[in-house]
Each structure stands twice: as structure tokens, then as C-alpha cells.
Amino acid sequence: MDIFDFYRDKTKRSDLKDIFKDASQKHPDGLGEVFIEKDIWVTELLRLLFDEGLLEGKAVAFKGGTALSKRWKAIERFSEDIDLSIHWHDMLNGDKPEAEAWAETTMSNSQNKKFREAQTKRLEEWTLGFFERLKARLDAYGIEGLQANYLNSEKVEVYYPIVAEQTGSHYHLGPVLLEFGARNRGKPTEPSQLTTYLSEIEEYEEALSLPVAEDVLVFDPSYIIWEKLTALHQFCTSEKSPKAARLARHWYDVDCMMCKEIVDPLGNHQAINDVVEMKSARWSVKGVDFSLASTGKLCLIPDEPLRTEIAQDFVEMVEGGMYFGKPDDFSTILDRLSSTEKMINESLFLLSNTKT
Structure with a gap:
């Protein structure tokens, strides 16, 4: 039927x-x-x-x-x-x-x-x-x-x-x-x-x-992950702190893509350059330098009070039944993303210095 x-x-x-x-x-x-x-x-x-x-x-x-x-x-x-x-x-x-x-x-x-x-x-x-x-x-x-x-x-x-x-x-x-x-x-x-x-x-x-x-x-997943990485970079570096409601999912998504190895964020430099160029030209935000994301200064970890606010948003998502099963705590996700940030920045910093 x-x-x-x-x-x-x-x-x-x-x-x-x-x-x-x-x-x-x-x-x-x-x-x-x-x-x-x-x-x-x-x-x-x-x-x-x-x-x-x-x-x-x-x-x-x-x-x-x-x-x-x-x-x-x-x-x-x-x-x-x-x-x-x-x-x-x-x-x-x-x-x-x-x-x-x-x-x-x-x-x-x-x-x-x-x-x-x-x-x-x-x-x-x-x-x-x-x-x-x-x-x-x-x-x-x-x-x-x-x-x-x-x-x-x-x-x-x-x-x-x-x-x-x-x-x-x-x-x-x-x-x-x-x-x-x-x-x-x-x-x-x-x-x-x-x-x-x-x-x-x-x-x-x-x-x-x-x-x-x-x-x-x-x-293309190489573009998806860099759109998400640059979104996190924007949230973390913008002069005006964003509202935390419904934002926690973005950190969760990037962490999942990395944990499940959906795509290597360093495997497609054309995607990195295209996304950074597009965001810089079409989506400029006060205080945000998207070019830093591609030269070894990507920022994925928010400062306080935004960090606590996003953690609460994550709790509300879990309580709202938006996840299949119980996800890791938000602090654990941020710990992994801190390692992701370090790995990406070290690689892109070396690459940018090699070019110069």
C-alpha cells in the first residue's frame, strides 16, 4: 500500500x-x-x-x-x-x-x-x-x-x-x-x-x-566539512557572539565527520581554497578573518560564556530526542575537536609556509 x-x-x-x-x-x-x-x-x-x-x-x-x-x-x-x-x-x-x-x-x-x-x-x-x-x-x-x-x-x-x-x-x-x-x-x-x-x-x-x-x-563532502569548519571559526571569532540556540549541532556534526572518517579535511585543497574564498567574498562577518582558517589559525573551540551556552543547547537537543541513542558529552566532543583543530592547523601552517 x-x-x-x-x-x-x-x-x-x-x-x-x-x-x-x-x-x-x-x-x-x-x-x-x-x-x-x-x-x-x-x-x-x-x-x-x-x-x-x-x-x-x-x-x-x-x-x-x-x-x-x-x-x-x-x-x-x-x-x-x-x-x-x-x-x-x-x-x-x-x-x-x-x-x-x-x-x-x-x-x-x-x-x-x-x-x-x-x-x-x-x-x-x-x-x-x-x-x-x-x-x-x-x-x-x-x-x-x-x-x-x-x-x-x-x-x-x-x-x-x-x-x-x-x-x-x-x-x-x-x-x-x-x-x-x-x-x-x-x-x-x-x-x-x-x-x-x-x-x-x-x-x-x-x-x-x-x-x-x-x-x-x-x-561534495570536502566542501561540506569546510563550510562547517569555517562556520565554527566564525562562531568562535566573531566580534558579536552568536545566539547559542540550535548551534551545538554544528560542533557535533564536524566531530562525527572526523570520527567516522567521512572525508579527510586536508585531502582536497581546492575545496579549502574555494570555501575560504567564497566566505571571505560573500559572507564577511565583522571580526572574522576566514583566511586564517586555511593558513594554520583555524579556531574551533569557543570561549566563555558562549561555550557554556552551547553546551546547554546540546543538553536540550539530547533531552529533545534529536539523537539516535546517547551521544558523548559536549566536553568530550570539544576535546576531540581541539585535537582536530591542532592537526589541521599544523598541516596548513606548514603548507602555507612552504608556499611562501
């Missing part, structure tokens, strides 16, 4: 609720039923985006925590948002080669500002068109309560009728959030087949027709 038929027929929703409850008990990682349900919609949305062409042929990379979780099982937490990066050059009007367009739009602060303003308008126009396509496609399901909500040029929410029993955790946000960006890279990527957590339970894989996203373009 098609999983979505349970949603179409309200009399079958109690059966679906029982399925989610049973699946939570049988899932190898003990994933909560509310997350098993939400993942069905995350996977189906990825299928619509990439397999059915709702992205209109743009070079778009699926990245972030959800990509790490669904593509590589790199992290043992439920990541419920869909983070999508449209390759910046694909959004430009005109036929200038990418290298020429990059040089022109980054040659000065005024040109960079002009680019950001124009790109914001282009993204808004594109996202509004995407929203209408998505809305029409969701209407075709014939499921009451399934709808898209346009928030702004970078965010579209998808609401679905929640059947699974709720835990009351504030860390679980109801709708699936699609987040778009058009100032970053949307490549290199690798095509990947992504399935649901429910399909990991054999009896439901055999009994139900579950969504499969066949050709999702996932961002």
Missing part, C-alpha cells in the same frame, strides 16, 4: 499512527516516531525537487546536516530541514563566463553589495516561481493539510498532517523547512539515491510503497 494513501483516507490514519509507533520500537537506532514520519516527507520532497524537476534545471546542491544524515549516515541525529544551495552563477542574467563574473562582482565592496542586492531579487523571483510549482504539485496529492507556505526568498515551509504521537520537544519543528541560498556554490555534487528511515525496517519496506529519491545531487 502506498504510504500516502494512509494520509488521503482519514479513517486509515490511526493505522498509520500504529505503524509509526511500532517502527520506532523496531528501528535499529530507536528513532522516535515523530521523526520517522517527518523523514517520509523529507525524502518525498527531495524526490520532487530532484527527480521531478521542480528545480528547473538549476545546479543545486543538497547539503547540511540532513545530507550528512541521509547520504552518509555521518551523524546520529535527526536533521529535519532541507538545505539547498543554488550555484550563484546559474542565477545571473547574461552570458559572462563564471570566472569573469566572479572577478567583476568581487572586485570591490560596492560591486559585492551590488551583486548581493541583485542576487536577492533574482532569488526572490525564482523562489516565488518554485513555490507556485511546489504548491500545485502538493495539491495533486489530495491530502488535506498538506500545503506549502512561502516565508521569504530563502525559506519555504511544507506542512503535512502529523499522525505520529508528539513528544512535546521544542527542538522538533513541525513543518519541513526548505532553505535556499544563491550566493554560494551549488557544485561540485554527486548523484545519490536516498531512502526513508522506515524502509530500514524490512517488514515495512516489503509491505509499503515508500518514497525513494533516485537522483539527489549531494554536495
Whole structure:
């Protein structure tokens, strides 16, 4: 039976609720039923985006925590948002080669500002068109309560009728959030087949027709880890301390990628240079020098009081059931990341001195 038929027929929703409850008990990682349900919609949305062409042929990379979780099982937490990066050059009007367009739009602060303003308008126009396509496609399901909500040029929410029993955790946000960006890279990527957590339970894989996203373009992991490393560097060195809410996951994700050896952070120097160049040009933050991250002065360990605040955020994530099982204490994660910081800095310092 098609999983979505349970949603179409309200009399079958109690059966679906029982399925989610049973699946939570049988899932190898003990994933909560509310997350098993939400993942069905995350996977189906990825299928619509990439397999059915709702992205209109743009070079778009699926990245972030959800990509790490669904593509590589790199992290043992439920990541419920869909983070999508449209390759910046694909959004430009005109036929200038990418290298020429990059040089022109980054040659000065005024040109960079002009680019950001124009790109914001282009993204808004594109996202509004995407929203209408998505809305029409969701209407075709014939499921009451399934709808898209346009928030702004970078965010579209998808609401679905929640059947699974709720835990009351504030860390679980109801709708699936699609987040778009058009100032970053949307490549290199690798095509990947992504399935649901429910399909990991054999009896439901055999009994139900579950969504499969066949050709999702996932961002190269060398770029993912450096986007995350430079994000930590930003949080730790910014003149204005960031709000700790929902930030602890970034430290956890990097630690998991290192522990599971998903990618060697020093194995792709092109990725390092590309990410640092992009962040320096497009994402400048007061007090943050991204170039230090590539020359042996990467900072991954926050000072107080941010360190304590992030540790508390981590506790709230654990209590909110966002992890599969019990993760290591945040202090242990920071100890490992301190070693990671030292290893990366020593290598890149030697490399930068060799070049000079």
C-alpha cells in the first residue's frame, strides 16, 4: 500500500499512527516516531525537487546536516530541514563566463553589495516561481493539510498532517523547512539515491510503497566539512557572539565527520581554497578573518560564556530526542575537536609556509 494513501483516507490514519509507533520500537537506532514520519516527507520532497524537476534545471546542491544524515549516515541525529544551495552563477542574467563574473562582482565592496542586492531579487523571483510549482504539485496529492507556505526568498515551509504521537520537544519543528541560498556554490555534487528511515525496517519496506529519491545531487563532502569548519571559526571569532540556540549541532556534526572518517579535511585543497574564498567574498562577518582558517589559525573551540551556552543547547537537543541513542558529552566532543583543530592547523601552517 502506498504510504500516502494512509494520509488521503482519514479513517486509515490511526493505522498509520500504529505503524509509526511500532517502527520506532523496531528501528535499529530507536528513532522516535515523530521523526520517522517527518523523514517520509523529507525524502518525498527531495524526490520532487530532484527527480521531478521542480528545480528547473538549476545546479543545486543538497547539503547540511540532513545530507550528512541521509547520504552518509555521518551523524546520529535527526536533521529535519532541507538545505539547498543554488550555484550563484546559474542565477545571473547574461552570458559572462563564471570566472569573469566572479572577478567583476568581487572586485570591490560596492560591486559585492551590488551583486548581493541583485542576487536577492533574482532569488526572490525564482523562489516565488518554485513555490507556485511546489504548491500545485502538493495539491495533486489530495491530502488535506498538506500545503506549502512561502516565508521569504530563502525559506519555504511544507506542512503535512502529523499522525505520529508528539513528544512535546521544542527542538522538533513541525513543518519541513526548505532553505535556499544563491550566493554560494551549488557544485561540485554527486548523484545519490536516498531512502526513508522506515524502509530500514524490512517488514515495512516489503509491505509499503515508500518514497525513494533516485537522483539527489549531494554536495561534495570536502566542501561540506569546510563550510562547517569555517562556520565554527566564525562562531568562535566573531566580534558579536552568536545566539547559542540550535548551534551545538554544528560542533557535533564536524566531530562525527572526523570520527567516522567521512572525508579527510586536508585531502582536497581546492575545496579549502574555494570555501575560504567564497566566505571571505560573500559572507564577511565583522571580526572574522576566514583566511586564517586555511593558513594554520583555524579556531574551533569557543570561549566563555558562549561555550557554556552551547553546551546547554546540546543538553536540550539530547533531552529533545534529536539523537539516535546517547551521544558523548559536549566536553568530550570539544576535546576531540581541539585535537582536530591542532592537526589541521599544523598541516596548513606548514603548507602555507612552504608556499611562501
